[in-house]
Amino acid sequence: MQKTHGIGQFHVVGFHDILQKSELNLIQIAHGSLSPMKPDLEPKVNLSHELSLDHGRLGVAGDVVAALVKLAAAGGITEGLPTAVEIARWMERPPETHLGDYALPCFRFVKSMKRKPDEVARELGNLIDTKSSWIAAATSAGPFLNITVNQPRLMSWLLPAAASGNIFKSMSLNEATANTRVMIEYSQPNTHKEFHVGHVRNICLGSSLVNLFRYSGYPVIAVNYIGDEGTHIAKCLWHIKRAGVTAPATKKGEWLGEMYVEATRALEAAASVSPDAKAKIDGEISAVLRGIESKTGTDYNLWCETRQWSLDDFDSVYDWFHVKFDRVFFESEVSEESQEIVEKYLQSGAFVESDGAIGADLKPYKLGFMLVRKRDGNTLYATKDLALARRKFDQFKIDRSIYVVASEQNHHFKQVFKTLDLMGFKQAKQCFHLSYGMVVLPDGKMSSRAGNTVTFKMLHEQMTGALNQILAKYAGEWPAEEIATTAKQLCEGAVKYGMLCSDPAKDVVFDMENWLSFEGNTGPYLMYSYTRTQSILRKAADAGLKIDFSRATVVHEGAVRAAYGAHNVADSERELARWIQDFNHAATASCENYRPSTLANHLFYMCKAFNRFYTDVPVLKTTDDALRQARLTMVAAFGATLKEGLGLMGITPPERM
């Protein structure tokens, strides 16, 4: 992609195929290349890309800058003024709709003009050309300049751009992010253990993050890291052999998880009998472990066989959630490398010996001591994380590394990242641990001892029950296959939305009944909103209103503009358009903050606005042909935006429900 001279780090040339020529000038003005002011201002790249696609916001900012130049010139000031990109970033949505579409807090830039914010806001309001292309009215309210957008102009750009999906496709064409390779590691289940709802939250967060980063234009490698070795597996196998049990024909992985739980109980019971009994068992388990590590014999064969059961089970879970990994790492494949790492960095001085063991001394950084090799010569979990990180840097050439892991491991990852830094990896500073809180039950914390954990198996069974209920409603009316698909989409969406709609740092209350209640801030509410759009569009097509929303044509823009020029834009339409317009901003923020909840909330408010619009103004029943077409475009624009957003959360809405 060719760089365009004069507009800093913005590359508008690559968007020729998507943007219309008339918009290019606008962007150049907005970024300062056609303006005399601050051409050397360094923009914040990531946020600006999304801004450059928001012609409405930039257009308004451009018109404000034009007035600002006049105002400043009158005072003899020509330098140090903000660019349109800065203005656009500062513009807020006013607290009350009737105040306008944007509010510009003038205290952000008046210092360079040596003026009071109230005065600047008032004079700017008088200077702004309301005959200009984007601004219909501008009035001051104290230090704020409240701006009402030229609605026909805005709608004519926004609605076709969203309905066609061009505005979303453009996001991935971001040169600023295209050269940063990101690896996102998530899921990380242990074989021979239960797959519980905590793992489900991890899958939802991780896969959504992958989507968000890809949407923002990053090349993303999605990876999994499976724990397939360690004493927990030896315990499980020890129990199976001792109890002489055999696996069922199906769901063998789940069965292994149950056997592990039984093993733990049996172990505790046996160990409480006497110290001798405990020692005997410990010896037996060590023998199993050695057997596995010897890579030969019955214990090793049993490990191979049972390990595969777990892996098969994991695959079925991933299929259920529609997640895919580009690469799957195993603990067992980095074991040997971890030993080599210990040797190498012991010599380099990054590691030191202590009490017969080896580790990294992180006390100067208030992170304690990170053990990498035990006295018995074995490496640890942390050592393998170091080995894996090195592989990620060296073999996969990644620039940023993201780990989605529960908050219990905050300390662990601080240690790992600091140690990687001490080992000399410059990418250590680009490592990020997305820490998330626990999944708790409505009546309190989950604990395996209290016997109130929720496994994926239980979740799946509960949802199958809910599934059947939904199934019954349309039996005989819809094709059986569609009923099954729809019910599945609803359940999957309910779970994903419930897992993602609140801040990752906080615990999430797992309340299946609420999530599936279909009322309020739930996945089904959003999906229902989507089906309403499809219902209208289907009916429109049936009535012969064939509008091709797949392309944003000039003709289409003209029609929307004419319709809203001749008819008032209802408040509900204006508000809905706002949420559509701010979608890319929400997606970008969601990505950069590692918080899918930001996007989830945006989608929820957008749906609220749509449902108000739905009851407030007629669409198909609109008598004026042009207005009806414009409103149909609004419906299509909202539907496309919502579908895009749900997709980023890993949710596919049904077409009807």
Place this chain on the structure above:
RNA sequence: GCACCCGUAGUUCAGCUGGAUAGAAUACUAGACUACGAAUCUAGGGGUCGGAGGUUCGAAUCCUUCCGGGUGCGCCA
């Protein structure tokens, strides 16, 4: 003992790099369907933003300190 995270309406949560009168959902109360599908919408009450200081034009947001809850802190993963 030390470190990190959380504390906003009865409950579950929003609140963007500090911005105008702190917003939703739920529950409760009162309304709106000869339907662009009411799995929806409208209206109402409900809050010392854990407490106290500080920073400034301005603090739920930033700093300090205390209180409450959680997690973790060299031979597990």
